[in-house]
Amino acid sequence: MKRFIALCVLLTLLGCGGKDDGKRLNVYIWTNYITQELLSQFTAQTGIRVKFDVYDSNEAVLEKLASGASDYDIVVPTDYMVRILVKQGLLVPLDRSKLTNLANITPKFRDLPFDPGNRHSVPYLWGTTGFAYNKAKVGKALDSWVAVFDERWKGRVLMLDDMRECFGVALRVLGYSANSTNVSELAAARDLLVKQKPLVKTYNSSDFAGILRSGDVWIAHGYNGELAKACDEDKNLAYVIPKEGCTVWVDNLCIPKSARHVEAAHAFINYMLEGKNIGAVVNAMSYACANDAARPFIKPALLADPTRYPDEAALKRCNLLGDLGESLQLRDRYWTEVKAK
Amino acid sequence: MLRAVTWVVYAFLYAPIAVLVVFSFNSERQTAIWKHFTLDWYRVLFRDELIGHAVVNSLIVGVMATVVATVIGTMAGLALARHEFRGKRATMSLLYLPVIVPEIVVGAALVSLFGFIAMRLSLTTVILAHIAFSISYVALVVRARLAGFDRSLEEAAMDLGANRWQTFWRVTLPLIAPGVLAGALLVFTLSIDDYIITSFVAGPGATTLPLQIYSMVKTGVTPEINAVSTLLLVVTIGLIAAAQRLETSKR
Amino acid sequence: MKSRSALRTPHSAFLLISPTWLVLGLLFLAPLAIMLWLSFQQRGLYGGIEPGPTLANYVRSFESGYTIIYARSVWIAVATTMTCLLVSYPVAYYIALKARPERKSLLLALVVIPFWTSFLVRTYAWMFILRDQGVINSLLMSLGIIHEPLPLLYTPLAVMIGQVYAEVPFMVLPIYASLEKLDRSLLEAARDLGAGAAAAFWRVTVPLAMPGTVAGIVLVFIPSLGTFITPDLLGGAKGMLVGNLIQNQFGPALNKPFGSAVAMTLTAFVLALLWAYAGWARRRGEEVAL
Numbered sequence: 017m018k019r020f021i022a023l024c025v026l027l028t029l030l031g032c033g034g035k036d037d038g039k040r041l042n043v044y045i046w047t048n049y050i051t052q053e054l055l056s057q058f059t060a061q062t063g064i065r066v067k068f069d070v071y072d073s074n075e076a077v078l079e080k081l082a083s084g085a086s087d088y089d090i091v092v093p094t095d096y097m098v099r100i101l102v103k104q105g106l107l108v109p110l111d112r113s114k115l116t117n118l119a120n121i122t123p124k125f126r127d128l129p130f131d132p133g134n135r136h137s138v139p140y141l142w143g144t145t146g147f148a149y150n151k152a153k154v155g156k157a158l159d160s161w162v163a164v165f166d167e168r169w170k171g172r173v174l175m176l177d178d179m180r181e182c183f184g185v186a187l188r189v190l191g192y193s194a195n196s197t198n199v200s201e202l203a204a205a206r207d208l209l210v211k212q213k214p215l216v217k218t219y220n221s222s223d224f225a226g227i228l229r230s231g232d233v234w235i236a237h238g239y240n241g242e243l244a245k246a247c248d249e250d251k252n253l254a255y256v257i258p259k260e261g262c263t264v265w266v267d268n269l270c271i272p273k274s275a276r277h278v279e280a281a282h283a284f285i286n287y288m289l290e291g292k293n294i295g296a297v298v299n300a301m302s303y304a305c306a307n308d309a310a311r312p313f314i315k316p317a318l319l320a321d322p323t324r325y326p327d328e329a330a331l332k333r334c335n336l337l338g339d340l341g342e343s344l345q346l347r348d349r350y351w352t353e354v355k356a357k
Numbered sequence: 358m359l360r361a362v363t364w365v366v367y368a369f370l371y372a373p374i375a376v377l378v379v380f381s382f383n384s385e386r387q388t389a390i391w392k393h394f395t396l397d398w399y400r401v402l403f404r405d406e407l408i409g410h411a412v413v414n415s416l417i418v419g420v421m422a423t424v425v426a427t428v429i430g431t432m433a434g435l436a437l438a439r440h441e442f443r444g445k446r447a448t449m450s451l452l453y454l455p456v457i458v459p460e461i462v463v464g465a466a467l468v469s470l471f472g473f474i475a476m477r478l479s480l481t482t483v484i485l486a487h488i489a490f491s492i493s494y495v496a497l498v499v500r501a502r503l504a505g506f507d508r509s510l511e512e513a514a515m516d517l518g519a520n521r522w523q524t525f526w527r528v529t530l531p532l533i534a535p536g537v538l539a540g541a542l543l544v545f546t547l548s549i550d551d552y553i554i555t556s557f558v559a560g561p562g563a564t565t566l567p568l569q570i571y572s573m574v575k576t577g578v579t580p581e582i583n584a585v586s587t588l589l590l591v592v593t594i595g596l597i598a599a600a601q602r603l604e605t606s607k608r
Numbered sequence: 609m610k611s612r613s614a615l616r617t618p619h620s621a622f623l624l625i626s627p628t629w630l631v632l633g634l635l636f637l638a639p640l641a642i643m644l645w646l647s648f649q650q651r652g653l654y655g656g657i658e659p660g661p662t663l664a665n666y667v668r669s670f671e672s673g674y675t676i677i678y679a680r681s682v683w684i685a686v687a688t689t690m691t692c693l694l695v696s697y698p699v700a701y702y703i704a705l706k707a708r709p710e711r712k713s714l715l716l717a718l719v720v721i722p723f724w725t726s727f728l729v730r731t732y733a734w735m736f737i738l739r740d741q742g743v744i745n746s747l748l749m750s751l752g753i754i755h756e757p758l759p760l761l762y763t764p765l766a767v768m769i770g771q772v773y774a775e776v777p778f779m780v781l782p783i784y785a786s787l788e789k790l791d792r793s794l795l796e797a798a799r800d801l802g803a804g805a806a807a808a809f810w811r812v813t814v815p816l817a818m819p820g821t822v823a824g825i826v827l828v829f830i831p832s833l834g835t836f837i838t839p840d841l842l843g844g845a846k847g848m849l850v851g852n853l854i855q856n857q858f859g860p861a862l863n864k865p866f867g868s869a870v871a872m873t874l875t876a877f878v879l880a881l882l883w884a885y886a887g888w889a890r891r892r893g894e895e896v897a898l
Contacts (some may be wrong), residue, residue: 042561047576052406067562070572082655082862083472087479087561104654169869171759177845179860207776218844220763226577230387232740232761274477342653353673355848356680359706364700369695370722370776373733376743380736389736389743390750433628440621448625451632457882458640459834461851462871466639469868473642489635494626518804550726550846557858570728574841578735586729593724 041190041280043068044077044088047222048242048269049141051300058287061143064280072221075179081106081272089275092283096180096337098137103339107136114282117289117309125306128266130336137268138285139306141241141297142175144179144326144334145263148225148243153234153253161189161258163235165208170193170215172234174227177219180337181263181350182209185237185244188260195337195342211357219355228253241303244323255323261333307318381583398584408585410562411569414480418565419548421485427482427541429488431520431533433534434540438503449469452493454526463490464557471558478560486536486558494547525542542600640875655862665869674853674870681850684839685832688771689779692828693821696779700820701813704787716784723777731841734760735771738842764845770838773839775831777823786820787813819889823874826885830878847884850874 039062043050047070055066071077074097080086081101094103101107102252112118121139131137146214149158154169164185175182184194186205196202217233224238225246237244240255246252269288271281288294294305295313304324312318319326324335340347359436382400385392402408433452437445455463467486471478511531514524530537551566559568564591573582648663668674703715722730722840737743740757748754753786790813798808814821836851848856850870857867 029576044561047572069561069564072575075862079859079862082737083468083476087477100654104656144779193682197829213846216844216846219846220575222572222575229759230578230739230741255766304574345651345863348863349673350851352677352848352861355846355852356673356677359698363702366695366776367718369773370719373730373737373773374722374725377729377733378739380743382622387741389741389746403686404680409718429631429702430625432624436621440624441624442621448628451627451637455632455636456772456829457878458875459831459878461834461854462643463636463639463876465854465871466643467635467640468858469646469864470635470639487637488708489631492631496628547824550728552728554890567726567728570726571837574732574735576726578739582732583736586726586732589726589729593726594721597721597724 033329037253038277038279039064041066041090041284042088042276043090043098045070045092048301050297054293054296057285062283064283076125083275086272086274087276088272089277089281091270091272092267093270094267095128095130098268098270098338099339101270102136106273108273108275108278109135110138110244110271111281111282115286115289117286120289120291120307120309122306125266129311137270138289140267140269140288141224141303141305142266143240143303144257146255147235147237148228148247148253148255149235150252151254158256158260161185161260165189165212165239167215171211171217173215173217174222174233174236175216175219176237177221179347181237184263184337185346194263195338195340197223197340202346202350206354209354213254213354213357220268240306240323241301244321245302247323253319257326257333259333261335263337265336277297332343377588378587378590381580381587383580386409386580393529401581402584404603408569411564411566417480418478418483418487418545421484422491422548423541426488426491426544426570427495427537430492430540431537433492433496434499434503437500452496455490455493460553460582462552467556469599478558480560480563482560483555483563483565484559486554487551490554491547494543497538498543499536502533506532522607538600541597545554613718643868644872646865647872649865651863651865655864656863665866668866669869669873677848677853678850680847681833683765684771684849685829687768688775689829690826691768691772691803692775692779693825696776696783696824700780700783700787706786719780727774730773731770732839734766734773734842738766761842762846764843764847766842767839771832771835771843775828782820782823782827783817786817809862818891823887826882830881833878834874847862
């Protein structure tokens with residue numbers, strides 16, 4: 017028994033101990049957003065050891081950083097969340113002198129409205145939030161959000177478990193802006209979502225592609241990258257940017273104010289700006305990157321795929337989510353009502 | 358009739374576990390149709406660094422929480438069974454609180470505390486949380502064990518010239534050992550299994566096995582989860598069996 | 609004699625109990641106190657806290673949009689408890705009164721073992737069984753009984769199954785303990801006095817096993833009230849329960865003061881239930897440590 021306890025204590029010391037020499041990095045990132053190989057290579061190159069945790073909503077990032085109790089050095093928030101985090105003073109300005117690969121960023125992704133001059137953020141991956149469906153089961157071509165409200169697909173629809181995205185869909189179908197703060201428009205969207213609820217098999221933000229592929233649902237609201245992978249594996253599946261338009265989003269590498277390894281965080285951002293590295297993420301995760309130097313490293317089939325890299329016409333229909341300010345509370349209340357019904 | 362109902366309930370209790378174990382050896386990935394036997398999912402599992410890391414974290418938390426909570430809880434159990442002191446009733450109520458307050462409330466309250474005192478979330482906060490919710494279990498188990506305990510043995514030891522520490526180590530501890538062990542085992546199991554509270558207080562890199570399993574379950578049903586579940590089952594059942602043997606051999 | 613009394617001084621009691629006071633005070637009472645304080649504050653724009661004091665969070669928590677959530681939580685907890693009772697009573701009865709004595713401990717152990725396995729693993733097992741490509745649907749389809757998979761996962765039925773599965777042991781054990789202590793001669797006396805088997809059961813067994821039955825009900829009802837993983841994983845995140853509401857307010861909704869108010873209300877409700885239970889048990893002359 018004594019020896020057992022001694023062993024355990026030793027184990028604990030080995031686990032917890034180890035001095036903090038600045039050669040560490042805590043990364044908080046979306047599920048399915050980076051590969052272990054890249055992290056291992058980064059460690060091999062720089063000697064910086066990386067730990068990473070995953071989340072599946074932007075609000076999780078805000079909550080962790082705002083709690084003041086987090087210890088992350090890199091977070092990867094979406095556009096509108098970058099704006100909120102900056103307003104809240106939760107991010108540190110980036111030191112551009114340490115980011116020698118900044119020039120690799122595609123010009124049209126620089127200086128976006130949510131972070132003028134890229135003072136606090138560097139684009140990582142971008143994509144759209146549309147839906148994918150099973151052509152064989154549905155039996156016809158779909159091109160509108162109306163499909164997810166269609167009684168015929170009762171019990172065969174999956175929606176993201178995400179307040180912003182679900183309200184976005186309902187508002188667009190009603191002909192309003194996805195960023196509406198108008199009370200009566202939001203109430204109408206809520207009523208539509210309540211009406212939709214019996215059709216929804218499940219709300220899920222983590223496994224939408226897997227559930228679609230398994231056949232449990234026929235229509236799945238979700239992010240394009242994972243849905244594109246599902247479409248590659250099953251030719252019956254197709255991804256749609258609906259005619260009403262959808263969310264386009266840009267996820268960004270940022271350094272929280274509470275970061276303790278700012279130096280290492282800059283090294284990591286610069287590493288991920290290298291075309292070869294971010295190209296490897298694109299190949300593995302199927303989302304698009306905003307990096308010109310990556311193009312030679314990305315499989316040509318992916319670059320040519322309109323699901324991953326939509327054409328300008330499709331992108332015209334899409335827009336970024338905005339910061340809703342105080343109106344967020346009303347949406348949350350309405351969202352709770354949808355979920356409570 | 359009664360017998361039949363009883364067997365049906367046992368089938369209900371064990372069928373899901375059996376299914377889980379059997380299908381961890383199935384080569385078919387997508388559906389629950391048996392193809393043929395394979396150990397592939399276990400191989401995948403042993404190569405998975407994230408799971409390895411989560412197992413180490415869970416062991417660290419489990420062992421630390423068990424050691425600290427068992428020592429403190431045993432002391433409390435002794436005090437409650439042996440002594441009259443001011444605030445004893447209040448102490449009993451306090452000990453029942455962690456058992457009855459819903460876990461979600463405990464988790465949310467703890468993260469509020471850590472935020473309030475600006476303590477960074479880490480593996481340490483997980484360990485603290487686990488100690489907090491498990492002391493009660495040890496104290497209550499040890500106290501129950503001491504309830505039917507013969508004081509004359511201790512008094513005899515002291516009359517024979519043993520001092521308090523000797524009496525404690527040589528007489529009291531061996532007598533309450535089964536209770537202490539049962540409490541420790543309970544703490545370890547609770548700690549290894551806790552998801553709700555841990556999900557609130559875990560910091561960077563402090564992903565424990567339940568957090569890891571939860572995120573795997575959320576991102577899709579796969580045979581790897583069957584395999585990790587099976588291993589977890591083997592370990593917990595092994596632990597209980599070991600504790601049972603230890604207790605019976607003591608008697 | 610000197611040393612013997614030394615063992616009992618309040619001094620040593622204080623030494624033994626103070627670590628518990630310290631730990632539970634700092635890591636249990638203090639957090640709850642902070643939460644209580646939070647519940648009277650106002651939320652800041654992005655998850656921050658603006659100084660109160662205000663009752664707005666409590667007022668809001670009783671609006672109709674939220675009471676429907678509490679109603680569903682109570683309903684789920686009641687349904688879980690009743691189903692557990694129906695499932696567990698025969699088992700407890702069989703083990704206590706019908707099974708051969710040498711097999712009792714094995715039968716009891718078999719009830720308890722699933723409780724020792726991971727809660728997540730048990731929930732996952734049901735996902736694996738109930739989904740469209742799960743064990744039940746695969747089996748029925750391969751036998752040609754059905755051609756389209758039955759919708760089983762992500763339904764209220766799935767949530768109930770998962771809940772009952774998790775809670776059954778907590779119902780069987782206390783009922784068993786009560787029945788085991790039951791004086792069998794009373795049953796025989798009832799039969800001798802001409803009572804039928806059913807009458808003897810309802811008039812003698814059930815009342816005498818009441819303490820264990822009520823304990824089981826309390827043990828199952830309270831955790832069921834705060835559940836939130838089962839509805840998420842097995843229910844498809846469709847029917848929000850009070851546990852989900854609290855988690856949501858602390859998470860994506862960024863409103864800790866409101867989440868705290870709901871959590872405090874839930875805690876008060878649970879404590880009130882237990883207090884009522886303790887009163888009931890005391891009136892019956894049982895020893896209750898609350």
